[in-house]
Amino acid sequence: MSDEDKLSVPILETAADWADRQDELTPHERAEFRGWLAASPAHARAYGMMRHAMLDTALLDASRDVAVTVRTRLITPRRLAWVAAAGMAIAAALLVFLYPRIPAPSPQVAQDYATHPGQRADWRLADNSHLFLNADSEVGVQYLPGARNLSLARGEAIFEVAKDPARPFHVVAHAVTVTAVGTMFGVDLMNDAIGVRVYHGVVTVARADAPTRTLHKGDWLTLDTRLGAQSGHFDPATYQTWRGDWLEADKMPLSYVVAKLNRYSATPIVIGDAVPPDAVLTGRFHLSNTDTTLKLIGATLDIAAVRKDGRITLMPHRG
């Protein structure tokens, strides 16, 4: 095969030499390298192949194994034991550090559950319902004999409701009331909008000035004071992704994305006047990695994130 001829051993060796010296080339040598690369497609392929192999972490692992087989002989059993003990101590310290503090639920009185920016938590409530709070969110819980009344003060929460037909489960968010019997649903306060997602069962959504709507498993509804009501379907199995650090946006308005980012950002993010808050975004965004996500959003919408006066303002990009 002619391709075999082109990628002859001498070409591969030259490619290996260039790949190995890539980080140390002088400007003159770099020009030479480019000339070599451009001289033949076979050169470029050989170089691509060499680079592909050398940048393989599997090769890194295999080489480490080779190096380790030489070194383990030098470590005495006693020292190994010390290394293991140190490792366990670090793991234990991490566990203590990462484990969320869970306040004991008190069924008689109203209780507030809140998370700090960047922190998520979940609680089992007195009736065995589960409350999952996203970062920078707050829920008030009041259990009465005939009703379970909850209110979302800010942020986003998911409720996995224990069945109790005698005591309906109400979640109030601003002027909207979401009611469930036994189901799992999420309520999300995003600036001027309230989002509801149903992961399991049925809920009703009521607002004083609008007819009550019924949502089934896989339905989402957003009530926005400016954009009005929007609804659609999602895959309820995506519930788990909610618990991660990733936002899956599908034509989501910038203002919603910013509201969600603000739950993780140490510095408040605001949308500048000249930027349309309804510009839509699609893609996966890392919520706790604010800088990277803002750069990505900036590149997509051609806007810049400007840090000033203790806040990050999104502004039109200036060429």
Place this chain on the structure above:
Amino acid sequence: MTDAISVLKAHESKLLAYINRRCRNSSLSEDIMQETLLRVIEQSRKNEIEQPLAYAYRVADSVIFAQARKTGRETEIGDADFESDVPLADEVLEHKQRTEIFRKALAELTPLRRTIFVKRYLERKSRQEIADEMGIGLESVKKHLVRAMVDLSLATGARAAANKKQDAP
């Protein structure tokens, strides 16, 4: 700049599948994907990228490797935007399989060649340092090193991918 991104968006799932196979810890894939997109955007602001997709795959390799090595210093991606075959995710072996193949290939090298390769690749010593340590000539270090690299790169069937005709988009 949005051109490169729109090309990549269309191939997002393929690129992610590739990253999944390529890196050791697939829980980092999303981060690597994000970082890769960001780098491509930054580069496309400076220069027009002729092969955004091929370029993205090379950036992904570089990001994965830099992360595994945990050095502040990034591997030079190379400013040359050369054309190369876009690997298909299902042609990339699992990480474990590739580690095993490399392990075997390393074992098959002569001890001298293996030592020189490890000193250069893992311990990042200069060719001159290795020559001094081992009491051999610089040209000899180079010869053993590039031979080792060729043997290793041929081992994973990377050659098959490299020889494959450019039928990828």
